[in-house]
Structures are given as C-alpha cells and as structure tokens.
Amino acid sequence: MSVQKEIPYKIYLEESEMPTAWYNLRADMQKKPAPMLNPQTHQPATLDELSEVFCRELAEQELNVTDPYIPIPEEIRSFYKMYRPAPLVRAYCLEKYLDTPAHIYYKFEGNNTSGSHKLNSAIAQAYYAKKQGLKGVTTETGAGQWGTALSMACSYFDLDCKVFMVKVSYEQKPFRREVMRTYGASVTPSPSETTAIGRKILEAHPGTGGSLGCAVSEAVECATSTEGYRYVLGSVLNQVTLHQSVIGLETKAALDKYGVKADIIIGCAGGGSNLGGLIAPFVGEQLRGEANYRFIAVEPASCPSLTRGKYAYDYCDTGMICPLAKMYTLGCDYIPAPNHAGGLRYHGMNSMLSELYDQGIMEATTVKQTEVFQAAVEFARVEGILPAPESSHAIRVAMDEALKCKETGEKKTIVFGLTGTGYFDMYAYEKHNNGTLTDYIPTDEEIAAALAKLPEVE
Amino acid sequence: MSVQKEIPYKIYLEESEMPTAWYNLRADMQKKPAPMLNPQTHQPATLDELSEVFCRELAEQELNVTDPYIPIPEEIRSFYKMYRPAPLVRAYCLEKYLDTPAHIYYKFEGNNTSGSHKLNSAIAQAYYAKKQGLKGVTTETGAGQWGTALSMACSYFDLDCKVFMVKVSYEQKPFRREVMRTYGASVTPSPSETTAIGRKILEAHPGTGGSLGCAVSEAVECATSTEGYRYVLGSVLNQVTLHQSVIGLETKAALDKYGVKADIIIGCAGGGSNLGGLIAPFVGEQLRGEANYRFIAVEPASCPSLTRGKYAYDYCDTGMICPLAKMYTLGCDYIPAPNHAGGLRYHGMNSMLSELYDQGIMEATTVKQTEVFQAAVEFARVEGILPAPESSHAIRVAMDEALKCKETGEKKTIVFGLTGTGYFDMYAYEKHNNGTLTDYIPTDEEIAAALAKLPEVE
Numbered sequence: 048m049s050v051q052k053e054i055p056y057k058i059y060l061e062e063s064e065m066p067t068a069w070y071n072l073r074a075d076m077q078k079k080p081a082p083m084l085n086p087q088t089h090q091p092a093t094l095d096e097l098s099e100v101f102c103r104e105l106a107e108q109e110l111n112v113t114d115p116y117i118p119i120p121e122e123i124r125s126f127y128k129m130y131r132p133a134p135l136v137r138a139y140c141l142e143k144y145l146d147t148p149a150h151i152y153y154k155f156e157g158n159n160t161s162g163s164h165k166l167n168s169a170i171a172q173a174y175y176a177k178k179q180g181l182k183g184v185t186t187e188t189g190a191g192q193w194g195t196a197l198s199m200a201c202s203y204f205d206l207d208c209k210v211f212m213v214k215v216s217y218e219q220k221p222f223r224r225e226v227m228r229t230y231g232a233s234v235t236p237s238p239s240e241t242t243a244i245g246r247k248i249l250e251a252h253p254g255t256g257g258s259l260g261c262a263v264s265e266a267v268e269c270a271t272s273t274e275g276y277r278y279v280l281g282s283v284l285n286q287v288t289l290h291q292s293v294i295g296l297e298t299k300a301a302l303d304k305y306g307v308k309a310d311i312i313i314g315c316a317g318g319g320s321n322l323g324g325l326i327a328p329f330v331g332e333q334l335r336g337e338a339n340y341r342f343i344a345v346e347p348a349s350c351p352s353l354t355r356g357k358y359a360y361d362y363c364d365t366g367m368i369c370p371l372a373k374m375y376t377l378g379c380d381y382i383p384a385p386n387h388a389g390g391l392r393y394h395g396m397n398s399m400l401s402e403l404y405d406q407g408i409m410e411a412t413t414v415k416q417t418e419v420f421q422a423a424v425e426f427a428r429v430e431g432i433l434p435a436p437e438s439s440h441a442i443r444v445a446m447d448e449a450l451k452c453k454e455t456g457e458k459k460t461i462v463f464g465l466t467g468t469g470y471f472d473m474y475a476y477e478k479h480n481n482g483t484l485t486d487y488i489p490t491d492e493e494i495a496a497a498l499a500k501l502p503e504v505e
Numbered sequence: 506m507s508v509q510k511e512i513p514y515k516i517y518l519e520e521s522e523m524p525t526a527w528y529n530l531r532a533d534m535q536k537k538p539a540p541m542l543n544p545q546t547h548q549p550a551t552l553d554e555l556s557e558v559f560c561r562e563l564a565e566q567e568l569n570v571t572d573p574y575i576p577i578p579e580e581i582r583s584f585y586k587m588y589r590p591a592p593l594v595r596a597y598c599l600e601k602y603l604d605t606p607a608h609i610y611y612k613f614e615g616n617n618t619s620g621s622h623k624l625n626s627a628i629a630q631a632y633y634a635k636k637q638g639l640k641g642v643t644t645e646t647g648a649g650q651w652g653t654a655l656s657m658a659c660s661y662f663d664l665d666c667k668v669f670m671v672k673v674s675y676e677q678k679p680f681r682r683e684v685m686r687t688y689g690a691s692v693t694p695s696p697s698e699t700t701a702i703g704r705k706i707l708e709a710h711p712g713t714g715g716s717l718g719c720a721v722s723e724a725v726e727c728a729t730s731t732e733g734y735r736y737v738l739g740s741v742l743n744q745v746t747l748h749q750s751v752i753g754l755e756t757k758a759a760l761d762k763y764g765v766k767a768d769i770i771i772g773c774a775g776g777g778s779n780l781g782g783l784i785a786p787f788v789g790e791q792l793r794g795e796a797n798y799r800f801i802a803v804e805p806a807s808c809p810s811l812t813r814g815k816y817a818y819d820y821c822d823t824g825m826i827c828p829l830a831k832m833y834t835l836g837c838d839y840i841p842a843p844n845h846a847g848g849l850r851y852h853g854m855n856s857m858l859s860e861l862y863d864q865g866i867m868e869a870t871t872v873k874q875t876e877v878f879q880a881a882v883e884f885a886r887v888e889g890i891l892p893a894p895e896s897s898h899a900i901r902v903a904m905d906e907a908l909k910c911k912e913t914g915e916k917k918t919i920v921f922g923l924t925g926t927g928y929f930d931m932y933a934y935e936k937h938n939n940g941t942l943t944d945y946i947p948t949d950e951e952i953a954a955a956l957a958k959l960p961e962v963e
Binding site: 055056057059061062126128129130140158159160162199202203221222225226228229230231424427428429430431432433468470471473476477479480 | 513514515517519520584586587588598616617618620657660661679680683684686687688689882885886887888889890891926928929931934935937938
C-alpha cells in the first residue's frame with residue numbers, strides 16, 4: 048500500500064480541474080453499439096432523420112462513434128460551475144457503521160435544485176436547442192427529476208419548456224410540478240387531450256395513470272408537430288451518457304488526485320444515464336488495458352431489463368415513433384407492478400451499456416425494493432444524506448460488497464454513484480416507515496409475454 | 506483596487522481551514538446583552554436553574570459572556586465535515602442579471618438533508634445531551650427545518666428525539682414529518698393531548714392549528730417532566746448563535762482567502778440564529794475598530810419584532826415556563842396573519858442581536874412577502890438554487906442594495922446568508938405561481954394590543 052495523502056470527507060476538485068471535454072466511450076469500443084434504426088424503414092437512422100426529432104448537434108453526438116473527446120462549450124461549463132464540481136465523498140461513517148475494511152466512496156450528484164445528475168445533460172441539450180435558434184423543447188418526466196432539470200436549464204437559456212408528466216406522478220408529486228412551474232415550464236399530465244397519441248391512449252384506457260413510454264410519445268408528437276420545437280430526452284440515448292461522462296471524469300480526477308484506485312464501481316441502472324456517465328472513463332481505461340475494474344449495474348427486481356430482458360431492437364417509446372435502439376429490453380409496453388416505488392422504471396437500457404454487458408465487461412444484478420429502502424434509511428442515518436430511491440439501489444449493493452469484505456477481510460475500494468436526493472420521494476419513504484412497502488418480482492410468464500411484443504427486425 | 510486572485514463561482518475551504526472554535530461575540534461586547542430571568546422570581550437565571558431545562562454545558566454556554574472562543578469538540582467537527590465547509594458562492598449570474606457593478610456573495614447553508622443552517626446547532630446540542638448521559642431531547646418545530654436537523658443529529662448520536670410539530674405544518678408538510686420519522690424521531694402534532702399545556706390550549710381553542718410558542722411550551726413540559734430528557738431550541742438563544750458562528754467564521758475565512766472585504770452583510774431574521782452566526786465575527790472585527798460594515802437584519806413585514814417591537818423582557822414561549830429574555834419582541838402571544846407563508850414567525854429576537862440593534866451597530870428592515878417570493882423566483886432562475894422563503898428575505902434586500910449600486914455606479918461588495926432551500930415549501934411557491942399570495946402588514950393597533958401583554962419586570 049502506497050503512502051497516500053490524508054483523504055478528506057469530501058473531495059472537491061478546483062474549478063480549473065473540471066473536465067473541458069466530454070468523454071465518448073464508443074470511440075474506444077472495438078465492437079460499437081448497434082446503430083439506431085428508422086422505425087418505418089428499419090434502416091440505420093440518418094443525421095437528417097434524427098434531426099427531425101432531436102437538435103442537430105445532439106443528433107450528431109448521437110451518431111458520433113469516432114471522436115473520444117467532445118469539447119464542452121464555454122456556456123455549458125459556466126452553468127456547470129454553479130453546481131459542479133460535485134463532491135466525491137469518502138464514506139467514513141458508513142465504513143465505521145458496517146465495520147468493514149473496505150474503503151467506500153460515492154460521487155454525490157444531488158447538490159443542485161433538480162436534486163440529481165439529470166441537470167448535466169439538461170443544460171447541454173438546452174444549449175444546443177438555443178444555439179439552433181429553437182423556440183423551445185418538449186420532454187416527458189416521471190418522478191420529475193428530469194423535468195425539473197430541464198426546466199432549470201431552459202430558464203437559464205430563456206427557452207420554452209413543455210413537460211409531459213406521467214399523470215400519477217403529476218397528482219402524487221405536486222411539489223415537483225411546482226418546482227418546474229417556478230422555473231417557468233408548462234406541465235401537462237400525461238396522457239392528455241393535447242396530442243393524438245394521448246387521446247388514443249385515453250380512449251383505450253380511460254382513467255389510466257399514464258406511463259413514461261406514453262409521456263415520451265406525447266412529447267415527441269408535440270415537438271414534431273410544433274414549429275421551432277424539438278424533443279429532448281434525459282436518459283437512454285448515447286448523447287445523454289456522453290454528457291453524463293462529467294460524473295465519471297470528475298470521479299476519476301478526484302481519485303487520481305489522491306492516488307486511489309477503485310476495485311468495484313457501482314451504479315443504479317434505469318435508462319443508464321448515470322451509470323454510463325460514471326463508468327465511461329474507467330471502462331475506457333480498462334479497454335486500453337490500463338486497469339481492471341468490476342463494474343456493477345444495479346436494477347430493480349421489478350424492472351430487470353439487463354438481467355431478464357432480451358438484447359434486441361426495440362422501440363424507445365410506447366408510441367413507436369422514436370427510432371429503434373438495440374438494447375436489453377423488456378418490451379416497450381412493459382410497466383413495473385404498481386407497488387414499485389423505487390424509480391428506474393424504464394423498459395430498456397442504453398445501447399452502449401447493453402453492448403458492454405453483452406461483451407461481459409459490465410455485470411448486472413437486481414435488488415428488491417424493501418432491501419433498497421432499508422439500505423437508504425441506514426445510509427441516511429449514518430451519512431446524513433437522504434438518498435433518492437434510485438440511488439439507493441447502488442447503496443444497497445455497495446453495502447453488500449463492503450459486508451463481503453468484512454467477511455473476507457479484503458480491503459477493497461468501492462465507488463458508487465449517489466445520483467440524487469429523496470426529498471420529493473417521501474411518499475415512498477412513508478410507506479417504508481409504516482412497514483407497508485412490498486416487493487414484486489415479475490414471473491417468467493409475465494416477462495415472456497412482454498418480450499413477445501418486440502418488433503421483428505432483420 | 507488591489508489585484509485579486511480570480512474568484513471561483515464557489516469558494517470551498519479545505520477541511521483544515523474549518524473553524525476549530527466557535528466565536529462568542531458577547532465576550533467582545535462592551536455592553537452585554539441583558540441576562541435571562543427566572544420566570545417566577547424575575548431574578549437572573551442561575552446555571553442550576555437553566556440546567557433544569559437545558560443540558561448543563563449548553564446552559565454554561567448560554568451564560569458565558571467572557572470567553573471569546575469556545576472549542577468545537579472533535580465529535581462535532583467530524584459531523585460538520587459530512588456537510589461542511591459550506592460554499593461561499595460568488596453570484597456571478599445574479600450580478601449579470603441585475604446588471605449591477607456590485608459584487609454579490611452568498612453563504613449557502615442548504616446543502617444538507619435538513620435543508621438549512623439549523624444542523625450546525627442541532628448537532629452541538631445533541632452532542633452535549635449525549636455527553637451528559639441523557640436518554641433524549643424534546644423540541645418544537647414549525648416549518649420543520651429545525652425538527653429535521655435535530656432528528657438527524659439525534660440519529661447520529663443514538664439519542665431519542667421527540668418533536669412537537671405545529672399542527673398546521675404537521676398536516677400541510679407531511680414530507681417534512683416523514684423525513685424526521687426516517688431519522689427515527691417521534692413527531693407529535695401540537696397542541697396535543699400529551700401535555701397539560703396542550704390540553705389547556707385545546708380546551709380554550711378547539712380545532713386550533715397551533716403555534717410555535719405553544720409547541721415550545723409542550724416540548725419544555727415534556728422535557729422537564731420526563732426522566733433523562735432535556736429541551737433543546739433551534740433559535741433565539743445565545744448558545745444557538747454561538748454554534749451558528751461557524752457560518753460567519755467560514756464566510757470570513759473564505760473572503761479573507763481571496764482578499765475580499767465586504768461592505769454590507771445581510772441576513773434574514775426570525776429568532777436570529779442564522780443572522781447572529783453570520784455577522785458575529787464581522788461585528789467583532791468592527792467592535793475592535795478593524796472594519797466598518799453595514800449589517801442589515803431583514804424581517805417579514807407581518808412579523809416585525811425589531812422594527813416595530815419593544816425592547817423589553819418577555820417570555821420565550823406562550824406557556825411562560827421558559828426563562829424571560831430581554832429582546833425586541835411583539836409579545837409572546839403575537840402570531841403573524843394566516844396568509845403569511847414566508848417563515849420567520851417568531852415573536853422575539855435573540856438578545857445579543859437585540860442589543861446590537863439597540864446600540865445602532867445593526868440596522869433592520871422589513872419586506873413584504875410578495876416581494877420576497879418575486880426575488881426568490883428570480884434568484885432561482887438565474888442562480889439555480891430554489892431558496893427557502895426565509896432566506897429569500899435576505900435575497901430581496903441584497904438585490905435591492907445591488908440595484909442601488911446600479912443607480913449610483915458604486916462597486917459595493919454585498920454578502921448575504923442563503924440559509925436554506927425551499928424544497929419543502931412548494932405550497933407557498935404554488936400560491937406565488939398562481940398569483941394568490943397576498944401581503945399583510947399589522948396595524949399599529951394590533952401591534953399595540955400585542956405589546957400590552959408584555960410582562961412587567963422591574
């Protein structure tokens with residue numbers, strides 16, 4: 048063991064040490080993620096096609112599998128400086144609580160008003176929309192983290208922001224809605240009467256609480272049918288994992304600064320934005336033969352796209368108007384059981400991460416939500432931060448790995464992503480506090496039924 | 506103008522630069538704040554008397570007007586390191602938005618789960634309770650910031666925590682309640698049937714939504730009638746401003762590090778805990794003739810204790826069982842109008858700050874809540890942080906002072922305390938967003954009627 052500088056509770060990089068370019072892991076992958084396909088022709092989506100849905104520069108980023116570094120524009124870096132660098136925290140208190148020889152670190156992305164890492168990509172997407180001269184953008188939001196982040200970003204660049212919010216969240220999370228309105232966004236409960244797809248869904252399922260896939264479809268329809276608008280998305284896409292690489296780059300810079308080498312890197316996995324951003328620079332190092340890490344994706348047992356899904360082309364949205372992506376998926380109609388309160392509800396996984404998983408570079412595991420909330424409360428009490436349920440999936444596995452070290456006596460270094468705070472998730476915590484939270488693991492038959500609906504692609 | 510190092514958006518001190526002792530401004534005041542009085546005898550409260558209500562070491566701190574520095578115990582410093590040092594933020598975006606030559610800085614205390622500066626004193630009070638071998642502590646909470654902070658602190662030291670929460674907040678802020686429960690506290694809506702004073706108030710005012718004064722009384726009764734418990738308080742007391750001096754000490758260290766001298770220092774003022782902590786080291790400098798600052802206390806127009814109250818001995822609680830303090834007060838029965846949503850509802854002002862105001866060392870001003878929320882939203886949109894309504898009182902006046910600089914061309918340096926975030930105050934923001942927030946300024950007759958009830962003290 049080399050002599051190390053004493054490690055503070057929180058490592059803050061200097062502003063001058065912040066990344067000046069995003070890292071595009073796909074450039075360093077020998078076998079690249081499969082390209083997106085046009086949903087009608089099933090041919091690889093072209094820049095022009097993608098530019099009808101997304102801002103042009105973002106479409107370019109989506110297609111870029113060759114440039115390892117993409118400079119972060121100065122305007123975005125200025126915004127980043129309002130809430131970044133984010134601290135890399137040494138979890139001294141958690142280590143003591145677990146009585147483990149392991150060293151635990153977490154990259155905390157919750158110290159901004161959106162409450163999560165989503166802001167890292169929101170500001171980038173708003174910037175390119177503004178640069179393109181657009182009037183505004185549309186998006187969907189479930190729990191509201193992404194919608195809040197985008198509202199903040201659009202407010203900063205004076206862009207209009209139309210958010211379609213899953214109806215059940217709109218009703219259960221009025222505070223998130225008000226944060227978005229405070230930042231000037233218009234928030235519409237989805238499904239709504241304002242779009243053709245919304246009306247169709249309402250006709251088929253009157254009184255439905257909505258779903259993320261349905262909200263995506265409404266947002267895409269609204270963007271493509273409104274002059275001067277484009278659709279933006281907070282996860283799943285490779286442009287998003289690109290922007291989120293600031294998480295991993297800062298994490299790596301902070302570890303390097305103190306001469307610390309991680310053994311295990313853990314992230315929660317919904318669409319894959321945080322996980323992809325966190326692990327990208329470390330995977331790059333590994334692909335170049337410079338390191339040997341274990342990467343663990345943690346998904347909810349009730350939405351197990353990597354561990355129980357199929358690696359196939361699928362629609363990104365229920366409305367089937369977005370491009371097709373090759374990914375581990377449960378089928379675009381898959382919706383987790385109603386008792387699921389832990390987030391990470393998306394049916395598929397980012398295509399780059401799917402490819403890394405398929406190549407065996409990244410592992411994946413599932414956790415049950417009762418265990419996740421138990422870990423969340425233990426973490427909150429010893430580390431002070433009340434974590435988002437999503438982030439708590441990573442906490443659960445980090446704690447489990449640290450407890451394994453306690454058994455074996457191994458002094459491993461465990462790094463995980465603490466993507467956000469749970470201040471707007473108190474309904475779920477209330478259920479946990481009252482002992483009424485339950486688990487649900489889909490049966491093989493349910494998974495098979497969902498997968499049977501995958502589109503046929505040559 | 507001297508050459509300065511380039512100032513980052515956020516100045517983070519190193520852990521090694523964090524204060525190792527709290528600063529006790531009273532030691533440097535020639536004319537000290539008046540002593541607390543025993544509520545029965547009207548004689549100065551003794552250490553033994555105070556120790557029946559408060560932990561002994563905290564009672565000692567309350568009476569200590571001679572030691573300028575009181576070491577921060579190592580256990581408390583360890584906890585501080587989990588969320589401190591707090592950043593001193595250069596408000597570049599706000600300056601640009603206001604188009605002002607002024608330089609604006611704010612000390613941001615909201616980056617912890619309690620969402621405010623209250624944690625600085627909560628952890629100290631929990632520590633001394635634990636050290637004294639107590640089983641637990643009781644307290645009151647209104648909006649819930651203090652209750653949350655104390656729950657976190659008690660969880661850390663494995664102390665029982667009984668919180669009496671003003672009933673109207675208990676019902677309107679279920680999320681705050683759940684955060685406290687998540688940290689293991691028991692939360693009782695006040696007034697309750699669990700105390701004699703609670704039953705008495707319920708009998709006199711059935712269906713009342715409660716008040717902070719009433720909740721204080723219940724908490725004190727519970728503590729003094731339960732073996733192994735003491736009462737702890739998050740504001741008003743001089744022990745609290747002592748603990749909160751970490752805010753001012755860090756602020757001063759950060760400014761000194763970059764060679765910046767403040768001209769105006771602004772804080773919101775409820776009971777005075779944040780304001781007292783923020784300005785203390787700067788006032789000390791001024792009393793020693795080393796500087797010349799303007800200190801501005803900002804209070805709500807609907808609860809104007811400094812600007813329209815009387816400097817007199819008054820009860821700290823409606824139940825009249827706490828010691829009497831000499832302070833600017835509106836009378837312990839004073840309750841702001843029901844439309845008041847901005848916090849800072851306490852009827853009196855910390856005795857040290859009252860004395861500074863009486864001596865003309867500190868100014869005070871009032872602001873109307875519609876103007877406060879307007880400032881809050883503008884600030885949120887340009888600086889990213891959604892501020893607590895309380896903190897937004899300081900934002901309002903900081904913005905006004907910066908706009909005066911724009912008129913005069915003066916390049917003043919303005920520092921204010923951003924005490925917390927507004928994530929749990931979205932009801933109030935919703936009213937603002939819907940345009941239904943109103944103002945209320947008490948009439949002279951209302952103030953006079955409240956003041957007529959002040960106790961007669963020789």
